[in-house]
Structure formats: C-alpha cells, structure tokens
Amino acid sequence: MGDTKGFMKFGRSLPNKEAAQERIKHFEEFVKTEEDIHSTTQAARCMDCGVPFCHSSCPLGNLIPEFNDAVYKKNWKKAYETLISTNNFPEFTGRICPAPCEASCVLGINNDAVAIEYIEKSVIEKAFENNWVQPRVPIKRTNKKVAVVGSGPAGLAVADQLNQKGHTVTVFEKNDRIGGLLRYGIPDFKLGKNVVQRRINILEEEGIEFLSNQNIGVDVSATQLTQNYDAVVLCGGSETPRDLKIEGRDFKGVYFAMEFLSQNNKRVAGDIVTAEDVIEVKDKNVVVIGGGDTGSDCIGTSNRLGAKSIVQIELLSKPPTSRTADNPWPLWPMTLKTSSSHEEGCERQWAINTQRFISEDGKKLSGIETVEVKWEKNVNGKFEMTPIAGTQKVIPCDLVFIAAGFVHPLKDGVLNELKVSLTERGNVATEAYKTTVEKVFCAGDMRRGQSLVVWAIAEGRECAEEVHSFLQKK
Numbered sequence: 001m002g003d004t005k006g007f008m009k010f011g012r013s014l015p016n017k018e019a020a021q022e023r024i025k026h027f028e029e030f031v032k033t034e035e036d037i038h039s040t041t042q043a044a045r046c047m048d049c050g051v052p053f054c055h056s057s058c059p060l061g062n063l064i065p066e067f068n069d070a071v072y073k074k075n076w077k078k079a080y081e082t083l084i085s086t087n088n089f090p091e092f093t094g095r096i097c098p099a100p101c102e103a104s105c106v107l108g109i110n111n112d113a114v115a116i117e118y119i120e121k122s123v124i125e126k127a128f129e130n131n132w133v134q135p136r137v138p139i140k141r142t143n144k145k146v147a148v149v150g151s152g153p154a155g156l157a158v159a160d161q162l163n164q165k166g167h168t169v170t171v172f173e174k175n176d177r178i179g180g181l182l183r184y185g186i187p188d189f190k191l192g193k194n195v196v197q198r199r200i201n202i203l204e205e206e207g208i209e210f211l212s213n214q215n216i217g218v219d220v221s222a223t224q225l226t227q228n229y230d231a232v233v234l235c236g237g238s239e240t241p242r243d244l245k246i247e248g249r250d251f252k253g254v255y256f257a258m259e260f261l262s263q264n265n266k267r268v269a270g271d272i273v274t275a276e277d278v279i280e281v282k283d284k285n286v287v288v289i290g291g292g293d294t295g296s297d298c299i300g301t302s303n304r305l306g307a308k309s310i311v312q313i314e315l316l317s318k319p320p321t322s323r324t325a326d327n328p329w330p331l332w333p334m335t336l337k338t339s340s341s342h343e344e345g346c347e348r349q350w351a352i353n354t355q356r357f358i359s360e361d362g363k364k365l366s367g368i369e370t371v372e373v374k375w376e377k378n379v380n381g382k383f384e385m386t387p388i389a390g391t392q393k394v395i396p397c398d399l400v401f402i403a404a405g406f407v408h409p410l411k412d413g414v415l416n417e418l419k420v421s422l423t424e425r426g427n428v429a430t431e432a433y434k435t436t437v438e439k440v441f442c443a444g445d446m447r448r449g450q451s452l453v454v455w456a457i458a459e460g461r462e463c464a465e466e467v468h469s470f471l472q473k474k
C-alpha cells in the first residue's frame with residue numbers, strides 16, 4: 001500500500017451534502033463533488049491489513065485494496081480498470097450500496113472504516129469525465145441468441161456479460177423504460193436517472209437490443225421465446241409486496257410503497273400522472289409502515305412533495321447504536337441506521353404493530369390504530385412478539401405507505417406459463433442458475449428473493465458464465 005500509516009494521519013470523511021432544508025426542494029442527487037485530494041486522502045486510509053475482509057464481503061469480490069492503492073497514487077485509470085474487472089456498474093453501487101465491504105473493513109475494528117463506496121464513485125465518475133468509459137463492441141459474434149426477461153441490475157449484468165462474449169442479446173422489459181428498480185423504485189435523489197440512462201446508452205451502442213413494453217407471459221408468449229432463442233434468462237425481480245391484511249386495508253389512502261415510489265419516479269421523469277391515479281402528498285399526514293430502505297425512500301419522497309407530517313413505524317425494537325457482543329466485526333452490524341431521508345425530517349417509532357386502518361367516513365383513511373409490542377425469546381430460542389396491554393393508540397393520518405418488503409416474484413405470467421419450479425419461499429428454484437425448464441436460467445431477486453443491487457449484479461455475472469458454458473456445449 002502507498003501509505004501504510006495513512007489511517008493514523010487522516011480521519012474518515014465523506015463528501016458534503018446539500019443542507020436537508022435545501023435538498024428537499026428538489027429530486028436531484030445532493031451529494032457534492034469534492035476535489036481529487038479528498039478521495040486520494042481517503043484512499044490513503046486503506047492499510048496493509050493482510051487479509052482484506054472488505055474483498056470477501058463484497059458480493060462482487062471487488063479488488064478494494066488494489067483500487068484504493070491506485071487512487072492513493074493518483075493512477076485513476078488503473079483504479080478504474082481494477083474496479084470494472086469485477087463490477088459492471090460501479091456508478092450504481094458507488095451511490096446506493098449499503099457497502100458490506102465497509103462493515104467488514106479491518107480498520108473498522110477500532111476505527112472508522114475506509115470510505116470505500118465513496119472512493120468507488122469517485123473512480124467511476126473520473127472515468128466518465130475522462131471518456132475512458134467507451135462502448136466495447138464485440139469483435140466477433142457467435143451465432144447464439146439470448147433473451148433476457150427484465151432490465152433491472154441483474155438483467156443488465158447478464159446482458160452485458162453475454163454480449164461481451166459475442167452472443168446476440170435482447171432484453172425484454174414490461175415497463176416503458178429500461179432499468180428495473182434502478183429506474184422505477186429507487187428515487188432520483190439517491191440515483192439520478194441520467195446515471196442509469198448513461199449506462200443503458202453504452203450497452204445499446206455495444207449491441208444489446210432493449211425492447212420495452214413487452215410483458216413476457218402476458219403480451220408476449222414465454223414459450224415462443226424459448227423456441228426462438230438459444231437461452232432465456234429470467235431476471236424479473238421480486239415484485240409481490242408483503243401486504244398488511246388487516247381491517248380497513250381497502251380505504252382510500254392506503255398504498256404499497258412501490259405504488260407511490262414508481263408513480264413519483266415517473267412524475268419526475270416528466271410523465272403525466274392522471275388526476276384519478278395521483279397520490280397527492282402535499283399538506284398530508286403520512287405514516288410509513290416499515291423501517292427499511294424502501295420506507296426511507298418513502299420519507300424522502302414525501303418530504304420533497306410537501307407532506308405536513310411523516311411518522312415511520314417499525315415492528316422490531318430500536319436497534320442499539322453500536323455493535324453488541326453477539327454481533328461482532330466483521331458481521332453486518334445490526335445497529336441503528338439513519339438514512340439521508342431520516343435526516344430530512346420524520347418521527348421514528350419502534351416496536352409498533354398496526355392493528356387496523358381507520359376511516360371517519362368509511363371510505364377515506366383517517367388514522368391507524370397501533371399497539372406497542374415486546375420481543376422476547378421463546379422456549380426454542382426464537383424471538384416472539386407480544387402486544388403490550390393498554391398501549392393501543394391512534395395515529396391520525398391521511399396516507400399510509402406499506403413498505404414491509406417483498407415476498408416473492410409474481411407468479412402470474414412468465415413463471416406460470418413456463419411452469420418453472422419454485423422454492424418453498426416462492427422464488428425460482430435453480431441449480432447453478434438453471435431453472436427446471438430446459439435452456440431457461442434465472443438470476444437476481446427473482447431467484448434469491450428481495451436483496452440488493454450489488455447482489456443482482458453479482459448474480460447476473462455468475463449466471464452469464466453458466467449460460468455461456470451451456471451455449472458453448474450446444
């Protein structure tokens with residue numbers, strides 16, 4: 001490593017953000033760009049730790065100490081080449097990855113971890129600035145055709161990898177725009193859609209064909225795809241949201257988080273949302289049910305749309321602010337996370353269960369009835385929730401966004417038509433990414449269940465290797 005004592009000289013520092021009260025006036029990314037010296041100094045904090053746990057904790061196996069060293073030495077091109085040798089889309093992970101690498105950074109044992117995610121973003125943005133990211137059109141084409149169903153990060157990674165091997169790849173997407181949750185789930189303030197489109201343009205120039213408004217198994221026969229292509233890869237994501245089937249669920253004002261977030265991403269993209277469909281947030285009291293990332297995105301979006309108040313409730317107890325004895329380094333820290341959306345303003349409540357939705361007129365939501373719960377281990381050692389008597393209360397609200405996760409992929413459509421086998425959890429069952437149907441493969445959330453962008457890219461890459469060796473044997 002360039003500066004083996006860098007971690008003793010410099011503290012962890014992240015780029016500045018636009019002030020919360022300013023950034024909630026728009027939907028653009030708000031993390032400021034710093035001078036190069038800021039990232040090179042941060043890279044200097046990467047020490048010669050011997051066993052870089054960051055590398056093995058990254059689902060992509062990113063060569064983190066190597067690119068940190070190159071950044072420290074201001075060899076940005078080398079850093080870029082090192083980064084893209086394992087990661088197709090560092091501009092996505094450099095912005096929105098929860099960074100398991102940082103959670104297991106050796107420096108993190110008794111100091112602040114190296115700012116790996118920020119360094120990654122600096123490297124890829126430097127590469128775009130210098131026009132190093134150029135379309136790589138394959139010199140030779142095989143005569144093999146691959147259909148990819150779904151254009152989220154898993155589908156894009158599969159398509160990129162197989163296209164680079166010379167196969168002819170077509171990506172089918174049911175939405176009107178390409179990108180999956182990068183486009184219609186994750187808000188613009190976390191990931192600008194110009195960043196998504198910039199990559200899609202490159203993939204297109206490299207020869208990948210993207211067809212939108214094509215719902216496979218509904219508008220287009222999936223069986224036909226298996227007949228017309230040498231391999232089909234399903235990357236349809238995990239789109240069935242976990243519902244709260246309690247009294248009053250049908251009142252107007254109760255929505256799934258994704259109904260709200262995708263509508264807003266479309267609105268920000270300039271699409272017209274018709275009056276009957278519009279989820280109007282201005283001056284409304286909002287409750288977000290679910291304390292995860294999707295819930296956070298609902299908070300950031302509601303603040304930007306001028307909500308009067310926002311309360312986020314979570315079923316689990318409030319996590320500790322630092323690691324507990326049974327959650328040591330290098331495990332993922334089960335600690336309190338405060339997202340940039342939380343910083344922008346909301347009230348957070350933990351260990352709260354929702355019992356019913358309330359309406360004064362029997363049609364429109366006017367509140368939710370909640371109860372506090374306690375979590376205790378049962379005789380089998382599993383945590384069990386019990387309501388605490390006498391803690392019922394009503395939170396008045398006009399809108400509820402249910403952000404309670406996703407249970408499995410949609411079964412109607414492509415999965416039912418192809419009759420692929422599913423796991424007990426309802427995800428697509430695979431062995432080495434092959435489904436139970438001849439020449440049909442699967443990767444990403446559709447296979448592993450609701451997960452992360454970094455995992456979707458990693459699965460896409462691994463799945464592409466399996467598809468490639470299948471095509472070669474053919």
Ligand SMILES: Cc1cc2nc3c(=O)[nH]c(=O)nc-3n(C[C@H](O)[C@H](O)[C@H](O)COP(=O)(O)OP(=O)(O)OC[C@H]3O[C@@H](n4cnc5c(N)ncnc54)[C@H](O)[C@@H]3O)c2cc1C
Binds near residue numbers: 174297443445
């Ligand atoms: C609101 C929200 C915020 C998130 N924030 C983060 C974050 O900050 N960081 C992070 O790492 N992860 C985040 N995630 C998770 C991450 O987005 C997903 O894990 C990842 O996008 C999964 O990638 P995928 O390609 O498997 O599926 P998706 O991104 O879900 O893409 C699947 C695509 O397939 C298409 N499709 C489905 N069926 C068909 C069909 N029959 N025909 C044609 N097309 C079809 C869908 O329209 C969709 O475009 C977030 C998720 C949500 C919901």
